[in-house]
Amino acid sequence: MPIASLPVIRLEGVGVTKQGRTVLSDVTLSFESGGRYAILGPSGAGKTTLLRLLDRLEDPTAGVLWFHGTSYAQLSAITLRRGVAMVFQVPVIFPGSVRDNLCAALRLQRRDGEIDPADLTRALELAGLDGAMLARDAAALSTGEKQRVCIARALMTRPEVLLLDEPTAALDPTAAHHLIESIVHLSRTGRLTVIMVSHQPEHAHGFGGEVILLVGGRVVEQSSAEQFFVAPATDQGRSYLDRTLSGVPS
Amino acid sequence: MNTQLIDPSWMQIACAAGLLLVTIGLSAARGLGLGQDLIVAGIRTFVQLVAIGYVLGFVFSTDSPALIIAILIFMLAVAAWTVAARQRRPTNALRLLVLGSLSAGCGLTMVLATEVILRIQPWYNPYYLIPLMGMVIGNSLNSATLAVERLDSELRGARDRVEALLALGATSRQAAATAVRAAMKAAMIPIINSMMVVGLVSLPGMMTGQILGGSSPLVAIKYQVLIMYMIAFSTTITTFVLTTLRARSYFTPAHQLREAAVEA
Numbered sequence: 001m002p003i004a005s006l007p008v009i010r011l012e013g014v015g016v017t018k019q020g021r022t023v024l025s026d027v028t029l030s031f032e033s034g035g036r037y038a039i040l041g042p043s044g045a046g047k048t049t050l051l052r053l054l055d056r057l058e059d060p061t062a063g064v065l066w067f068h069g070t071s072y073a074q075l076s077a078i079t080l081r082r083g084v085a086m087v088f089q090v091p092v093i094f095p096g097s098v099r100d101n102l103c104a105a106l107r108l109q110r111r112d113g114e115i116d117p118a119d120l121t122r123a124l125e126l127a128g129l130d131g132a133m134l135a136r137d138a139a140a141l142s143t144g145e146k147q148r149v150c151i152a153r154a155l156m157t158r159p160e161v162l163l164l165d166e167p168t169a170a171l172d173p174t175a176a177h178h179l180i181e182s183i184v185h186l187s188r189t190g191r192l193t194v195i196m197v198s199h200q201p202e203h204a205h206g207f208g209g210e211v212i213l214l215v216g217g218r219v220v221e222q223s224s225a226e227q228f229f230v231a232p233a234t235d236q237g238r239s240y241l242d243r244t245l246s247g248v249p250s
Numbered sequence: 251m252n253t254q255l256i257d258p259s260w261m262q263i264a265c266a267a268g269l270l271l272v273t274i275g276l277s278a279a280r281g282l283g284l285g286q287d288l289i290v291a292g293i294r295t296f297v298q299l300v301a302i303g304y305v306l307g308f309v310f311s312t313d314s315p316a317l318i319i320a321i322l323i324f325m326l327a328v329a330a331w332t333v334a335a336r337q338r339r340p341t342n343a344l345r346l347l348v349l350g351s352l353s354a355g356c357g358l359t360m361v362l363a364t365e366v367i368l369r370i371q372p373w374y375n376p377y378y379l380i381p382l383m384g385m386v387i388g389n390s391l392n393s394a395t396l397a398v399e400r401l402d403s404e405l406r407g408a409r410d411r412v413e414a415l416l417a418l419g420a421t422s423r424q425a426a427a428t429a430v431r432a433a434m435k436a437a438m439i440p441i442i443n444s445m446m447v448v449g450l451v452s453l454p455g456m457m458t459g460q461i462l463g464g465s466s467p468l469v470a471i472k473y474q475v476l477i478m479y480m481i482a483f484s485t486t487i488t489t490f491v492l493t494t495l496r497a498r499s500y501f502t503p504a505h506q507l508r509e510a511a512v513e514a
Contacts, residue, residue: 018509055417057506077504082419092414105418150414157419 006069008033008161008193009054009084014063016049016217023049024217027063031161034191036184036209038198038225042240045214047197048089051163054195055086082109085154086163090170091146098124098141099134101149105157119156126189127152128182144175148182155186162186164196168203180206201244205229213237255464267292306380315374322360322383326352329391336395337402347495348394355488356386359480367476385456385477386484389441393485397437397493404429405500406512413507422501430493437489441482448478 007030016024024046031037039047052058053065056077065072067080082105094101102120106112121131127148138149147167154162164183168176180203187194187209198204204211204225211228213221213236221228221237232238258266270292277284309317330349334340360383364370370378405412408429415425448454449471456477460470500511 056504057413057416058509059502059504059506077506078419078421081417086417088410088414088417090410092410094411094414104415108415108418108420108424153418 007031007066008068010066010069011053012064012066014053014060014065016046016053016058017061022217024053024060024214027217027219029212029219029222031193031195033160033193034187035193036187036207037193037195037212038204038207038209039195039212039214040198040201040204040240041214042244043199046217047199047214048165050214051086051165051195051197054161055084055163056080057086082157083159084161084163085157085159087147087150087154087165087167089166091143091150093138093141093146093149096138097134098129098136098138098149101138101153102134102156104153123152123155124149126155126182126186128178128185142175143170144172144179147171147179151183151186159192161193161195164194166197166199168198168200176200176203177206184208199244201229201241213240215240255462267296306376309376309380315372318374318376318379321376321380325383325387326356329387329394333391333394333398337398343499344398344496347499348398348492351488351492351495352387352390352394354491355390355484355486356383358487359386359484362483363476363480381456382477382480386480389481390484390488392440393437393489394492396440397433397489398496400436401429401433401493401496404432405497409507409512416505416507420505422498422505422507425505425507426497426500430497433493434486434489437493438482438485441478441485445478445482448474454478 009031011027011029014024014027015022027050039050041047049058053060056065056072059072067075067083072080094104099120102123103112103115106115120134124131124133129145129148129152133145138146141149147170151162151164151167167183168179171179183194183196184207186192194209196204196207198207208225211221211223211225212219213228213232213234215236221232221234223233227233228237229241232241270288274285274288277288305321309321326349329352330345333348333352334345337344360379363382364375364378365373368378405426412425412429416422444452444454454474454477457470457474460473461467500508502508
């Protein structure tokens, strides 16, 4: 099979059991290059664990993950994470300026000399921030701005895949809406695959792309956002939307 | 001036125990609830020191390197168990880790100090090895306790930051570097403070003991300087090895934070 046709990431029969409790079970998924994926599901469905597996912050207890056709186990976790970036639910800001934060990944690789000021501005703008704020103290920013700095910081390694764990959880509705718009714009710019976990279906609706619904650690539905929000294919999908959606157009 | 050494009688020691009675009385008056601890500590001090006096008397009279090495290993093991006991979850892995780190730090210090610098004869001369090792282990033990406590609280408290660094492609060593630095600093501050004020505020026990024992103050201070440098070296090596290996135990070979370690 030609390499180009392989998904960026593929999971086959992936399961996670923690202290006797099944967190994920028999998950088989493919993430294509340039795709947008929203992982939805109720609390405890295994969404965050799935995202952590994709960044190899955890290993599955069953099944295999593949990155461009190479098993995760055969890849160095460091190399993988430079291609698969992750942004966490609560923005984690390192001490120093916005510039210091953006340079963090390259400094870790001792590639300080390769830091191009144009890349810093570009990453900030892709994350929906003003390129002029590089010198500002990152700790003094608003929560929404901090989350965008985290996204810009993740983009500095020019990843192929961006994992977002409920990036809007700490934001007010307006800031959340703007951030989703920025992420959609970001995924359309270049071939960045964006996989976003959310427990707010309205954000997944605005995000578009494909929806993956996890319930009880299993993938119960996978379809385009358009189809999912108009006519979910499964009873669990309908039940999930009934319980969680009230004002989103259907 | 009469410089002859006074050999205190047991009755004089009993009078000194009266100081402890005053301490116990004050503790009771203030409702500190430390009376029982003070009594136990006072009795232990007496019994342990009398016992070690007889043991040292026996050891000094024999010419057995194996016995002296066994005593040094025993001292290291007791120190390692003490450090582990001070932690929230003293495991055998932690005890062995501390034992290894103390052995590396104190062992290297002793070899350098007694065999390279002082060149004692014979190499196992207990008059030098045992008191010097006691000073070095005692201080390294305190540093090791501080280092483990600080490292554990730093890594458990900064889980988000550590994982954010890992997600950016940091190695586990890079991700733990801030915590390791904080732990090493916390462990080394006491000896640095001691070195800053020695002779000005404090007259260390060994130096005092030597002067009381009839040594020239100049000889006593030379030994004390040597001791201070030995302690600084051994605490640095011990905490360096300990924090490096302890931090490593928080991560898998795939640079993942071990959930069980941070939640323990």
